[in-house]
Amino acid sequence: MAQETEASGRPTVTGGRDASEKRLRLEIATLVALTALFGFLSVQSPEGQQWMARVRHLWQERERARAFQRALTNDPPIGIPLERLGLTSSLFVPSRSLPLLVVVFGSCEGCGAQRLREWAEVLGGWETWRKHLRGVLVVQDKERKVREVVARNGWKVTVIADEDGRIGRTLNAFFTPRAYGFEGGKLVWVQREAGMGVTKVLESFLGRIKGEGEAKGLLNAWAAEMREKAWGKMAIAQPKRGDQR
16 A cells, blocks of 8 residues: 655555545446436437427527517617608508508418408408508518409508518518507507417507507497497398298
8 A cells, every 4th residue: 555754754545545536436427327328218218208398399489589589679769750760651651640550561472361361451441440540561572462462352451562671671570460550750669579469469559659448449449340240231131020931
């Protein structure tokens, strides 16, 4: 056994300390190897694969949420005038001092087509909204195709073709459809949540400019208009009492 001599002249034993350190390193290496083996075998089992799939899903969701928040930082600032956004066309100017709601879409085809149709019918087909706000739909597609779609469906709302995507980039429409609210020629509201339906967008925008109470009143007026239209059709379809056999 190796010996060393201290300054006092007494011998010290180092072999035992070296052996303890070697055993400790060996135990740590064994633990790491067993942990890796356990993890490998766990992943190969159905339960382990399900657990790993959940971990990947949570990680992907977190990364998407972070990317979404980063993209929101590129939004135009609230209060910016239409002129500074380059949206000086008369198509964007609110008429009769009405607030303006701009909704940006992708192409006329694909999964966004149904949402485009829904917005066009809501903003152009109901008196409630024609009286209280002006709507402009921006479609990132060819102008010829947009005109054909509008004419074929007979939509009574302003639809603009954004062929080069300039309007979408200016408004930071990194998801579609995305809505932007203007009042007095200035941006006052931006949709910051993807997947909002028509009713939720209208309620949020109108609540911002008119207050929650008046916004709900307009939504109730719209619901009443829809009920009246539906009941009128039902009444026409039913035979009169005197015509029944």
